[in-house]
Amino acid sequence: MTERSGARPRTGERPRTGDAFGELLRAAHAARTGRGPRPVLGSRDPVPVVEVVERDDGFISAAPADRYLAEPSAWPGADRAALDLCRGRVLDVGAGGGRIALALQERGLDVTALDVSPGAIDVCRERGVHRTVVGTVGAHDGEYDTFVLWCNNLGLLGGPAVAPGFLAALARLAAPGARVVAQGTNPYGGSGDPVHLAYQDRNRRRGRMPGHLTVRIRHRELATPWFDYLLCSPDELRDLLRGTRWRIADVDDSEPSRYTAVLRL
C-alpha cells in the first residue's frame, strides 16, 4: 500500500468520542475466546487486536491488546511478585480486562474491579470478576486495605493538578493501615528516544512535568476523550505525595524504567 497517485492534502474527520478502550477489550476478549466479532485484515486473515494510543503531539503507538488479558504465568516476574504485596479488601483501580482482579480473586482476596470504561467492566464480569464498579475513585464508596494501580496505572495521578484529589479519594476509601501498590514508568530511564525527549522538553516549556502525557485511545471509529497520564520518577512521586496522607514505603526499581511502589498512610 505505497504508491500514492492522486495524493492531495485533505483533512480527515474526527473519530467519534466513546468507550474506545472498552470496545478494544471486548475485541481482545473475543479474539482470545473465539467468541464474538473479531477484526480481520482485508476481510481475510484474522489479525491480533491492537491498542492504538495517540498523543497530543501527533505521536501514535500501537501494541497488541492481549496483554490486558494475560494470565499471571505470562506476566513479567516483577508483576507476579507485586501480587504478594496485596492483602485484604482490594480495589483494583483502572482494572481494564480484569487480569489483576482475577489473579487476586483466585488467591482468595476480596477484590473490586473499578474502571470508568463500561466495556472494560463488562469484560471483567464475563471473565469472572465477582465485584465490579463502573466509575472513578472520587465517586466510589467503600473501605479497602489495598489499592492496586497496576501496569503503569500510577499514571492515573495525571499530574500535579489531579494527583492531590486522586490521592485524597484513595485516603477516604482507606482502612487503617491501607497501602497502595502502584506501578509506574520512570520517563528518564528509557532509551533516550529523541521523539520522547522532545515531548519532555515541550512539557518543560509549558511548565508541565516532563512525563506528563496527554493521550487518547483509538479503536476503530471511536476515540476516548483526551486524558492525562503521568510518567514520573520515584523522586517526582515523592514530591507529588508531599502534603497528602500518603508516603512511599518501598520502591522496587530493579528494572531500568518500570518500578513498583508501595505507598502507606
Add this chain to the structure above:
Amino acid sequence: MTERSGARPRTGERPRTGDAFGELLRAAHAARTGRGPRPVLGSRDPVPVVEVVERDDGFISAAPADRYLAEPSAWPGADRAALDLCRGRVLDVGAGGGRIALALQERGLDVTALDVSPGAIDVCRERGVHRTVVGTVGAHDGEYDTFVLWCNNLGLLGGPAVAPGFLAALARLAAPGARVVAQGTNPYGGSGDPVHLAYQDRNRRRGRMPGHLTVRIRHRELATPWFDYLLCSPDELRDLLRGTRWRIADVDDSEPSRYTAVLRL
C-alpha cells in the same frame, strides 16, 4: 490505562507529514533481523511493529507489519500461486518491503522494485533486491513484460479520476504481450461490518465509488499524506478499464473478497 481523571476536551496536534510507511518498514525490518532500533512498550517489552492506517472518516485500523516482509512459505496459497503468473522483466509497483521482488528474483526473473517511499526502497535494497527505483510509474522509464500490483495494490488505481492515467503509464512501459498481475479486494465480499457499510454509503452520497478509500499511514510522529486507495469488484474493474488499452484476461476470485486479476493489452 483506563481511569481518565482530569479528562477534558482538547485537540491534538497533527502528526508530521513524512515517509511513515518507509519508517514503518525500517522498524519491521529491524525487528525481524534484530538489527537497528526496535519499538518498546513502556521502555520494557519489545512489541511487534504495527501498521496504523487512518481513514478520513476517523476510522483507524492496526495490523502487524511483518507481513510486508514475510517469506513465500508464510503467504496465503493464492499469493504463492500468483507468482507463477509473472514472467520476463517485472516491475513491482508499490514494492513495499520487497517480498514479492525477492521471491521473483529468486526465480530468476529480472525484477525492478518501484515505490514512492524512500524508506521502503532502502529496505528492499538491504534485503537484497538488485534493481530499485524511488518514484511513480508516471515518472518511470523502461520496458516490462509483467507489472505486479500485489497485496491489494490494485488499490493504486485510486478511483475513476486516477485510474486512466495510471493505466496509461503502465501501457507506456509495456513490452508487447505484457500483463498486469493485480490483487484487489472486493468491497462487497466482506462481513457486512456496519462501519464499513456506512463509509460506502457516504461515498455513494458523494458520488464516489463505494470502495474508494481516502487513508493515510501513521507511524510514530509521522503520517503519509492522505491518499486514495480503491477497493473495487471485478465488475467495477472491468468498467474502469473501459477506454484504456487494458482488458481483464482472467480473474481468480476463489476467495470471498480478495481476488487476483490478470490484465492484458
